[in-house]
Amino acid sequence: MWIYEKKLQYPVRVSKCDPHMAKLLLEQYGGADGELAAALRYLNQRYSIPDKVVGLLTDIGTEEFAHLEMIATMAYKLTKDATPAMMKAAGLGDHYVAHDNGLFYQNAAGVPWTAAYIQSKGDPIADLYEDIAAEEKARATYQWLIDMTDDVDLQDALKFLREREVVHSQRFREAVEILKHECAAQKVF
Numbered sequence: 197m198w199i200y201e202k203k204l205q206y207p208v209r210v211s212k213c214d215p216h217m218a219k220l221l222l223e224q225y226g227g228a229d230g231e232l233a234a235a236l237r238y239l240n241q242r243y244s245i246p247d248k249v250v251g252l253l254t255d256i257g258t259e260e261f262a263h264l265e266m267i268a269t270m271a272y273k274l275t276k277d278a279t280p281a282m283m284k285a286a287g288l289g290d291h292y293v294a295h296d297n298g299l300f301y302q303n304a305a306g307v308p309w310t311a312a313y314i315q316s317k318g319d320p321i322a323d324l325y326e327d328i329a330a331e332e333k334a335r336a337t338y339q340w341l342i343d344m345t346d347d348v349d350l351q352d353a354l355k356f357l358r359e360r361e362v363v364h365s366q367r368f369r370e371a372v373e374i375l376k377h378e379c380a381a382q383k384v385f
């Protein structure tokens with residue numbers, strides 16, 4: 197069960213209308229290493245992970261939905277004042293004719309999100325290593341998104357998200373060590 201708190205995890209401000217940047221941000225909305233994939237990957241893996249780390253997957257999976265909400269807010273704010281001509285010039289003409297300025301789970305190239313982006317091997321170590329890789333890829337993508345804009349307000353929220361990926365990666369690494377230690381004690385591996 198979840199309780200919704202009606203505020204963003206971190207404030208999202210943008211200083212200008214920039215539909216092209218919104219297009220790029222979709223990589224973290226419906227892309228392979230994006231927030232939707234992260235949230236669904238971790239929450240789904242909980243059922244076969246040892247009890248000692250299931251809380252970690254719940255915590256991080258839940259937080260990823262809060263990050264998804266921040267990305268959605270950025271994309272909406274960057275496009276809400278865009279004209280059809282501006283959307284077309286930004287490479288969002290295809291998006292405009294299907295969705296106006298509504299959001300859709302797709303990556304920066306317009307490819308719809310797919311469950312093939314995520315894995316659930318049922319093996320705790322394999323799943324946690326996938327999670328660490330996912331966090332590192334998300335961190336890298338946030339850095340490259342920061343590099344693509346001169347909007348300091350947008351950069352501020354993107355830097356927050358980049359740092360959360362670092363924290364998540366560290367916590368998943370700790371979970372691996374916890375399970376390795378536990379397995380060694382039980383002589384499982």
Ligand SMILES: [Fe+2]
Nearest residue numbers: 331360361364
């Ligand atoms: Fe994350």
